Amino acid sequence: MCGIVGFLDKSGNRQAAVGQTLLDMLSALDRRGPDSSGVAVYADRGADACVLRVKLGEHGPFETLADLVVERVKSLVSVSAVDVQGPSLRLVATPPENPESLERAIEAVGSSIEVVSLGSRLELVKQVGSPANLEATYAVSSYVGTHGIGHTRMSTESRVDLSHSQPFWAHGRADVAVVHNGHITNYHKMRRIYEQQGHRFYTGNDSEIIGLYLADRMAQGVSFADALQTSLADFDGAFSYLAATADSLGYVKDPFAFKPLVVTDTPAYVAIATEEQALRSALGDDFPVWEPGVNTVMTWTIENGAGS
């Protein structure tokens, strides 16, 4: 049992209060998952900028490690801003030619180091604890942008730490992130196949494989919407998940309809959540909601707001 939420502004406002909306929705669902929480918010971050979020470790002190990582990144791309928030090091840099090789170079600095997110529009923060704690550490309510996704987790099969928290960035693919409620029951089988192909796994959380799958499909030239669609046949289990790219938001509802999800699609925005309470407490009473049917996928983009 977890809570997942998503929001996309359709009005063309590039500075919608996405962080506040996601936080309000997550707070209404936090009893579904007290273990950890996180959000991914998409916004314009300046031309030719790339935001990197690096986890330095589970326990401090982090100053020395932060310095080493910054030094390494500066040797590869030019860095315009550095900020350390708890275990999370945030860097704004010029976009790397190859995100994957930059990621490898950073992670070679120390065994506790993990690139949590990378993207030109993506800002991803997560940690152990409630949405209220997330707000206390990262001031999520101040994040503005076009769209975003959020997660509050109740762990069932893997450990509780920052790495195992969600959203998951799709390692190696800039700006793609995922939040998931449910179980991918053919996870171990698919993981073995990916590992044989040389993909690295950072956690024992089955949700991690969704981002990897989407990144892999999109690297093969498959569109975001089509990658979501094929995941319905390629994953087994009871799952509802939301995924986002630099300009899109989409949901996937499993073939058994075991995991709840409600959607509202208004002229001003689209909002999706595990329970209707999240939509009502964040956005009010004046819109209808519906539950997606089994085996369905829908995506929206910020350019025209149209769903398909």
Add this chain to the structure above:
Amino acid sequence: MKDIDCTDKTSRVINQEIRHYIQAGETEIHVHHPQARHNLGVAVLQPVSLTMTGSVGYYCGGLIDGPRIEVQGSCGWGLAESMLSGTVIVNQNAGNSAAASIRGGTIVVRGSASSRAGIAMKGGTLIVQGNSGYMTGFMMQKGTIIVCGDTAEALGDSMYEGRIFVGGRISDLGNDAVVEEVTDRDRAFLTTILAEYDIEAPASFQKIVSGRRLWQFDKKDFDTWREAL
């Protein structure tokens, strides 16, 4: 008439207030700003009228015996689960498993119902004015489901008894669900009950009942059993 404002109250406190007013002899209660909270109006055993002026969450009207509940918004999972008698009306859409295991009474969903509507019904009537989702009537044992719109995959899967009427398109039938001819008596029943709730009846209905092949195990049906379980 009494009003209850849900703002800053837990479901438990709201339900205690409902009970308190009923004990005091009140027969009409309006519940405002429910904001999709779970378990509202559960286990009400008196013939009172409860109106939820917004949307409700899971298990609204569960275990009731006698009241009339109207939800002006939508509802979450397990609407009126295991109700014995009474009427529940939802003006917008219903979540998964509406009317789960009800033994009597009538439930009307004026919008569409999601997956497994009428699962394990043991009596009573579920009317869906719009469409109905995956596995509607799954393992139902008695009672009637009326869907005026279309139904999704696996309609009436593994149903033991009871009947399902569909006014729109049937996507496909579940295991051991079969189509039976609609009788004049069925038509009279449908006309009367839909008129009672001001629902315009579709031009015609199809009737689905149990094929009863799964009542006893027959190894010739092994593939069906494997699918059904």
